[in-house]
Amino acid sequence: xxxTRKTTEAxxxxxxxxxxxxxxxxxxxxxxxxxxxxxxxVPWVEQMIGTGKYVGWIVEENERPVASSGFFELEWxxxxxxxAGEHRGYLLNFWVEPEYRGRGLxxxxxxxxxxxxxxxxxWVTALHASDAGRRLYxxxxxxATNEMYLIDQTSE
Amino acid sequence: xxxTRKTTEAxxxxxxxxxxxxxxxxxxxxxxxxxxxxxxxVPWVEQMIGTGKYVGWIVEENERPVASSGFFELEWxxxxxxxAGEHRGYLLNFWVEPEYRGRGLxxxxxxxxxxxxxxxxxWVTALHASDAGRRLYxxxxxxATNEMYLIDQTSE
Numbered sequence: 001x002x003x004t005r006k007t008t009e010a011x012x013x014x015x016x017x018x019x020x021x022x023x024x025x026x027x028x029x030x031x032x033x034x035x036x037x038x039x040x041x042v043p044w045v046e047q048m049i050g051t052g053k054y055v056g057w058i059v060e061e062n063e064r065p066v067a068s069s070g071f072f073e074l075e076w077x078x079x080x081x082x083x084a085g086e087h088r089g090y091l092l093n094f095w096v097e098p099e100y101r102g103r104g105l106x107x108x109x110x111x112x113x114x115x116x117x118x119x120x121x122x123w124v125t126a127l128h129a130s131d132a133g134r135r136l137y138x139x140x141x142x143x144a145t146n147e148m149y150l151i152d153q154t155s156e
Numbered sequence: 157x158x159x160t161r162k163t164t165e166a167x168x169x170x171x172x173x174x175x176x177x178x179x180x181x182x183x184x185x186x187x188x189x190x191x192x193x194x195x196x197x198v199p200w201v202e203q204m205i206g207t208g209k210y211v212g213w214i215v216e217e218n219e220r221p222v223a224s225s226g227f228f229e230l231e232w233x234x235x236x237x238x239x240a241g242e243h244r245g246y247l248l249n250f251w252v253e254p255e256y257r258g259r260g261l262x263x264x265x266x267x268x269x270x271x272x273x274x275x276x277x278x279w280v281t282a283l284h285a286s287d288a289g290r291r292l293y294x295x296x297x298x299x300a301t302n303e304m305y306l307i308d309q310t311s312e
Contacts, residue, residue, distance in 0.1 A: 019233075029236035036239035044233055044242060053231075074230060075209075077175075077200055077248065080185035081307055083192035086200060088305075092233065118308060126305040137304050147303035148293050149244075149282040151237055152274060 002066070002105075004112070007056030012046040015056055018068045018095035026130055048072065056093070057112045059105055067096040069109035071116040074126075082123035089117035089125035094133065106136055158222070158261075160268070163212030168202040171212055174224045174251035182286055204228065212249070213268045215261055223252040225265035227272040230282075238279035245273035245281035250289065262292055 007015060020038040023029050029037075048054035052073075059067035070093040078085060091113040096105050117125045126145070129137050163171060176194040179185050185193075204210035208229075215223040226249040234241060247269040252261050273281045282301070285293050 023236050033236045033239050037234045037236050040234035040240055040242075048233075072231075072233065075228075077204075077228065078193045078196035080179050080189045080193050082309075083189050084196055086196075114306065114308065118310075123309050124305055124307055126303055129302045129304050134302070134304070137306075140306065142304040142306045145301075145303045145305055146285045146290070147282055147301045148285050148290070148298040149280055149301055150270065150293075150296065150298045151280055152270065153238075153279050154274075 002059055002061050004057050004059050004108070007049060007058055007068070007070070009046045009049050011056065011058060012042045012049070014058070014065055015045050015068060015070065015093060016041045018065075019093045022093065022095045045070075055116055057109055059096075059100075059109070061100075066100045067105040067109065069094045069106075069113060071113045073120065073122070076124075079124070085121070085123055087120065087122050089113065089120070089122045091125060091127040106133075107140070110137065110140060158215055158217050160213050160215050160264070163205060163214055163224070163226070165202045165205050167212065167214060168198045168205070170214070170221055171201050171224060171226065171249060172197045174221075175249045178249065178251045201226075211272055213265055215252075215256075215265070217256075222256045223261040223265065225250045225262075225269060227269045229276065229278070232280075235280070241277070241279055243276065243278050245269065245276070245278045247281060247283040262289075263296070266293065266296060 016038045019041055020034055023034055045054055054070055054072050056068060056070040058065050072090045072092060074088045074090050076086060076088040091110065094106055094109060114125055172194045175197055176190055179190055201210055210226055210228050212224060212226040214221050225247065228246045228248060230244045230246050232242060232244040247266065250262055250265060270281055
């Protein structure tokens, strides 16, 4: 039977492993960058769970973790879409073990994240969607934004 | 003669006025939302300039402000694109008075923002681009991301 629970600081290694698996599956990152990210992510998420800025959920079957996701509270300037708000919700680290896909677990985890935004009075919740993810998020009401970024790996 | 200077807390009202003008020109927001955003943004940016998370630039001609922009330091989890980093740069509040457009002021302000990321050792710098902005940012190396968001204005 599947049960969902909130993460604690003790889950930091598991969350990092799922984050690593997610990016590895997307196939766009080098193994060394993934390994370095993973080892730096463990203390980061441990700290952020402690402060309450990061909240995660783990779906377990007989205590085996089979899916997880996270919510992170970003500082954000008051914006016309949320003119009294100073935060955005950010959903991340969606992972479902391959043999558990197609059962709606990811959708359930998105709903957990949106409920977390609602509890915090946050009106705008963002995420970065893989191609597979987009097919899940669009029917739930997510829309593509006009975000752009520049990567400058020569920074100190 | 045009001179660029950094913002101080005393510029909060001016920065908010430029932010208001920017969103008003995009034409997607209601006037009441823009007014509410503006009045909440003033103390927000004042505080963020104080902490150093927000840095802004103002271009002046004979002490008249004619253009401005800002940089905000977002907390971000270690990511394959910046595996030892815990921040992203975010560029915002680009405004050039209409009669000063077409002279490269916006491009100069983007360069200020990217230099700020570099000084802070930040590898990824994001922004949200208006249609007009995209034509500026693309040749500078910015690429569209896969960000999506959901807006839930029924949150408390």
